[in-house]
Amino acid sequence: MTGRARTQADRRRRQPSRVVPEGRLDATGLPLDVDRLLDDPEQRIVVCCGAGGVGKTTTAAALGVRAAERGRKAVVLTIDPARRLAQSMGLAMLDNTPKPVDGVSGADGGSLDAMMLDMKRTFDEVVEAHASPEKAQQILANPFYQALSSSFAGTQEYMAMEKLGQLAADAAQDGTWDLIIVDTPPSRSALDFLDAPARLASLLDGRFVRLLLAPAKGPARMFTAGFGMMTSALTKILGAQVLTDVQTFVAAFDTLFGGFRQRAEKTYALLQADGTAFVVVATPEPDALREATYFVERLTQEEMPLAGLVLNRVTVPAATELTAAEAEAAAAHLDEAAASPLAGLLRIHAELQRMTERERRLRRRFSGAHPDVPTVAVPALPTDVYDIDGLRGLGDLLADTA
Amino acid sequence: MPSSEPQDERRPGLRLHVVTGKGGTGKTTVAGALALALASGGQRVLLCEVEGRQGIAQLFDVPPLPYEERSIAVASQGGEVYALAIDPESALLEYLAMYYRLGRAGKALDRFGVIDFATTIAPGVRDVLLTGKVYEAARRRTKAGDPVYDAIVLDAPPTGRIARFLNVNSEVAGLAKVGRIRRQADAIMTLMRSQRTAVHLVTLLEEMPVQETQDAIEELTAADLPVGSVIVNLQHRSPLDRAAQTKIAHGKLTPAAVVKGLAKVGVETTTATATGLLDEAKDHLARLELQEHQQKIVNGLGPPVIELPRLPDGIDLGGLYDLAHELQAQGLP
Numbered sequence: 001m002t003g004r005a006r007t008q009a010d011r012r013r014r015q016p017s018r019v020v021p022e023g024r025l026d027a028t029g030l031p032l033d034v035d036r037l038l039d040d041p042e043q044r045i046v047v048c049c050g051a052g053g054v055g056k057t058t059t060a061a062a063l064g065v066r067a068a069e070r071g072r073k074a075v076v077l078t079i080d081p082a083r084r085l086a087q088s089m090g091l092a093m094l095d096n097t098p099k100p101v102d103g104v105s106g107a108d109g110g111s112l113d114a115m116m117l118d119m120k121r122t123f124d125e126v127v128e129a130h131a132s133p134e135k136a137q138q139i140l141a142n143p144f145y146q147a148l149s150s151s152f153a154g155t156q157e158y159m160a161m162e163k164l165g166q167l168a169a170d171a172a173q174d175g176t177w178d179l180i181i182v183d184t185p186p187s188r189s190a191l192d193f194l195d196a197p198a199r200l201a202s203l204l205d206g207r208f209v210r211l212l213l214a215p216a217k218g219p220a221r222m223f224t225a226g227f228g229m230m231t232s233a234l235t236k237i238l239g240a241q242v243l244t245d246v247q248t249f250v251a252a253f254d255t256l257f258g259g260f261r262q263r264a265e266k267t268y269a270l271l272q273a274d275g276t277a278f279v280v281v282a283t284p285e286p287d288a289l290r291e292a293t294y295f296v297e298r299l300t301q302e303e304m305p306l307a308g309l310v311l312n313r314v315t316v317p318a319a320t321e322l323t324a325a326e327a328e329a330a331a332a333h334l335d336e337a338a339a340s341p342l343a344g345l346l347r348i349h350a351e352l353q354r355m356t357e358r359e360r361r362l363r364r365r366f367s368g369a370h371p372d373v374p375t376v377a378v379p380a381l382p383t384d385v386y387d388i389d390g391l392r393g394l395g396d397l398l399a400d401t402a
Numbered sequence: 403m404p405s406s407e408p409q410d411e412r413r414p415g416l417r418l419h420v421v422t423g424k425g426g427t428g429k430t431t432v433a434g435a436l437a438l439a440l441a442s443g444g445q446r447v448l449l450c451e452v453e454g455r456q457g458i459a460q461l462f463d464v465p466p467l468p469y470e471e472r473s474i475a476v477a478s479q480g481g482e483v484y485a486l487a488i489d490p491e492s493a494l495l496e497y498l499a500m501y502y503r504l505g506r507a508g509k510a511l512d513r514f515g516v517i518d519f520a521t522t523i524a525p526g527v528r529d530v531l532l533t534g535k536v537y538e539a540a541r542r543r544t545k546a547g548d549p550v551y552d553a554i555v556l557d558a559p560p561t562g563r564i565a566r567f568l569n570v571n572s573e574v575a576g577l578a579k580v581g582r583i584r585r586q587a588d589a590i591m592t593l594m595r596s597q598r599t600a601v602h603l604v605t606l607l608e609e610m611p612v613q614e615t616q617d618a619i620e621e622l623t624a625a626d627l628p629v630g631s632v633i634v635n636l637q638h639r640s641p642l643d644r645a646a647q648t649k650i651a652h653g654k655l656t657p658a659a660v661v662k663g664l665a666k667v668g669v670e671t672t673t674a675t676a677t678g679l680l681d682e683a684k685d686h687l688a689r690l691e692l693q694e695h696q697q698k699i700v701n702g703l704g705p706p707v708i709e710l711p712r713l714p715d716g717i718d719l720g721g722l723y724d725l726a727h728e729l730q731a732q733g734l735p
């Protein structure tokens with residue numbers, strides 16, 4: 001990791017470099033210069049975050065393709081790509097290690113690798129790497145561990161960050177990659193993604209867990225009245241086997257706790273470092289923009305470096321001179337004259353104009369509250385992006401060079 | 403607690419509608435509209451959410467919901483929709499107080515971090531608690547012995563998690579082989595698998611949501627859980643008829659003809675504007691083609707398909723009632 005913790009002064013100094021060229025200002029704020037971001041050799045990590053269903057994975061993949069073709073040795077860590085997109089990137093197999101993406105190469109040895117996160121496997125690997133083979137087996141077989149590693153609400157986020165840490169370490173060590181692009185899990189809320197590692201660590205480090213460990217370790221005075229009442233209640237509800245399982249789980253995990261906490265802190269520092277940039281992805285819809293606002297505020301609070309906002313699926317009418325009202329009036333007029341294709345044409349246009357208006361209002365609300373967040377608007381595409389050519393085209397739109 | 407179960411079976415009155423869908427498909431909106439539809443005609447409906455998102459409050463434009471049933475909307479002939487935001491911590495404390503009179507010990511558990519542990523790490527416990535509260539509301543009776551609610555609508559977790567969420571039995575199997583949690587799980591499964599429950603899947607006519615819907619149907623069926631309808635949300639209805647679509651797709655409608663046709667109704671346009679209008683229509687046709695492809699897949703899935711239109715101005719309370727009428731018109735519930 002090349003990053004060092006960022007000071008306030010650093011941040012103030014760097015800020016202007018993210019404010020970009022003239023001529024590309026649009027009505028709703030500063031433009032986000034994607035190529036400048038991808039070309040900056042100091043930029044080592046780009047994290048794409050945002051609500052579910054806004055095109056985060058596709059955006060991350062398109063940034064990867066563009067970065068590679070502009071000479072970076074890039075790797076994209078995806079979480080849950082659409083099947084066709086996964087196939088075209090050679091990700092049909094979920095195998096948890098980056099593989100080269102065919103058909104993508106750039107000047108100066110640019111290349112693209114990609115991988116899809118297998119959260120359970122990543123967790124298993126952490127356990128295997130940090131416990132004796134015997135202890136690892138014990139942990140892997142425990143029902144509490146199995147639940148934690150496959151369905152705990154924060155595990156996917158935690159493991160995405162864990163994998164990012166591993167990739168960053170590999171990259172720093174042998175120079176396999178000089179840019180890591182991370183897609184983030186479709187969290188229920190922004191909070192999950194930033195807080196999951198700390199939450200998991202504090203849960204495993206909590207008072208209950210320490211109490212469960214205590215009998216094995218020492219003084220019986222830990223058995224206070226409250227604790228006795230609690231264990232007997234739990235036994236009644238769950239049966240005695242459960243408490244034994246919990247104790248085994250906790251005892252087996254004990255040796256890993258320190259490691260987990262440290263790793264969570266290290267990853268957090270990595271996210272705050274200079275070489276990292278967050279790209280918030282949204283669509284011009286109320287929910288997605290609300291989530292984006294939340295991300296922007298949280299990232300600012302946590303002093304995480306925010307590069308800007310990618311606004312996907314923005315409606316762009318091709319004929320701007322005709323207003324929605326004019327088009328609707330003319331369509332009504334034409335209906336009487338029974339000239340069907342023309343009326344339909346006008347109604348399609350009227351709807352586009354109305355959506356454009358609505359999106360503009362939503363965008364103004366966002367940029368009004370956050371005028372200093374550079375933004376790039378990507379027009380809604382008529383078809384899905386599912387192959388490398390599509391990603392390349394999306395990259396052009398992201399960089400505003402289409 | 404399972405003593406009243408056979409009685410429930412004879413009473414076809416109560417229905418549990420579970421609404422799931424991929425994130426972004428509008429499952430909360432559909433759940434809200436369904437609750438309104440079920441309430442119309444004087445029914446009492448409970449709308450529950452379990453993900454701590456306060457989506458119902460936002461949808462109905464009311465203050466954040468507590469762990470308490472509240473009336474949030476009315477429907478025709480005295481129908482009423484109640485809402486409840488279920489969180490596992492409150493459900494566990496309530497459960498302990500109800501069955502163990504664990505007022506004080508419940509607090510102690512909280513202090514020791516047990517509540518947090520049980521509701522986050524302990525396998526399946528979280529889902530047993532969430533579905534358990536729904537189960538409790540489903541079997542609750544008035545003094546006269548009638549069910550308190552005529553129907554319950556559950557705004558459930560997304561399609562990727564739905565089978566596991568409802569199939570609480572298999573989740574707790576590895577954990578509790580005996581004890582009250584186990585019995586509770588068995589009772590919940592009886593309700594979930596009964597004819598009174600229907601799991602509806604909300605989708606858009608896009609690749610990912612349709613794929614996930616297909617996967618979820620397979621998982622639900624494998625778990626013996628009853629699939630209800632597939633609800634295609636935000637359906638785009640084309641203002642072009644087939645003939646017009648073909649004409650435009652084949653370039654038979656020229657910009658010059660558009661300019662001329664519009665001039666007849668007093669709209670003066672340039673060739674550039676006419677070309678723009680035709681380009682917009684071609685994009686529209688490309689989208690339709692994708693949708694039609696997905697529509698074919700959806701129609702072949704098996705369950706009945708219901709279509710909800712995209713409302714031009716987004717969703718507000720008025721729009722929600724429109725969607726409720728649409729659901730009724732198409733035979734749901």
